Amino acid sequence: MDAFILKLTENTRFNDDELFEFCSANKELRIERDDEGNLIIMSPSGSNTGRINLKILAQFSNWVYENETLGEGFDSSSGFLLPDGSMRAPDAAWVSKSKWGQLSQVEKDKFAPITPDFIIELKSPSDSFTTLKKKMEEWIANGVQLGWLIDPELKKAFIYKPSQPVKEVDSFDFFLDGENVLPGFQLDLSKLT
Template identity: 30%
Template sequence: MSKVLALLIDHVEKHSLGWINGADAGYQCFADDPSKVRKPDVSFIRGERLSVADEPSGHCTIAPDLAVEVVSPNDEFSRVSTKVHEYLDAGVSLVWVVDPVGEEVLVYRQAGTRAFLTGKDYLDGEDVVPGFRCRIGDLFKPPVGIETE
C-alpha cells in the first residue's frame, strides 16, 4: 500500500530512524528454513541495527523491526497468518496487516499482544518506529483529486 509506505518514508527520513523498503526487499532470516525468503509490502530496520556498510546487496539476513503485509483480494487468511507467525518467529518486533477492503489494520507484537484498528483508531509505531502515528481512516482516503463512487 503506497500510502503506508509514503507516510513511513516521510517519518523515517525526517527523523533519520533507519532503513525502509517496499516490496522489493527480501528477507532471508528464518531459522526453520534458511533458504526461505519473504518480501513484506513494507519493512523497516532501525538505524542502529544496520550501517551503510551492512546494507545488503542480496536478501537481508536480519529480521526487520517492522513488517507490513497488505491483504490483496486473492490472499487467503491462512497464508497471511502464516507470514505473520514467520515474521514474529524470526524476531520481527511489530507486524501490521493492512486490509484495504475492510479498511482495518491488525497489529501483532513480538510480546504476543494484538490490536484490531479501524476508522478513528490510530496506528502507532510504538518503540519500533518512534513518533509515527496515523489515523486508520486516513490510510484509506483516496488521493487528492481522485473521485470515488
C-alpha cells in the same frame, strides 16, 4: 488464488545466492521462499491494492526521512533472509541503524540476512487471510518487534508483537502507533480509503 507454491526437493532448492540470481532474472515475478525451501510465486496486486499501498508508503517514508538517524525503510521489492531459512518481502519494512550497519555492502546489495524490526503486510482481495496470518506469526517468530496486517476491504488492522495476543482494530477511524519501535510514527488509517 493468492500464490503458486513451487515445491522443491532438497536437491533442487536454491541457496541464498541462487535465489537472488533467480529473482533478479525474473523481476516481473514477486517471489518469496518459505522455511522449507519452496518458492512462493505471487500474483501482482490489483490496482486498488497498489493505490492503497502507495498511501501507506507515503506516510511511512515521510517518517523514515524525518528520522533517518534511527534506521532505514524498505518497500515491497526488498527481500530479507530470515533465521528460519525463508526469504520474505513485506509491503514495507524498517531496520534500525545499528542492525543495518552490521551488514557488509555485499549483504546489503542482495537479500539482507537480517530480520526487520517492523513490517507491514497489506491484504489484497486475492490473498488468503489464513495464509497472511500465518506469515505474520512467522515474521514475529523470526524477530520482528512490531507488525501490522492491514485489510482495506474489511477496514481492519491487526497488530502483532512478540509474546502478546494479536490486537484487532475494527475501523479505519484510528491511527496505528509505531510505539517504541518507530517512535512518533502514526499511520492514519482514514487516509487509506
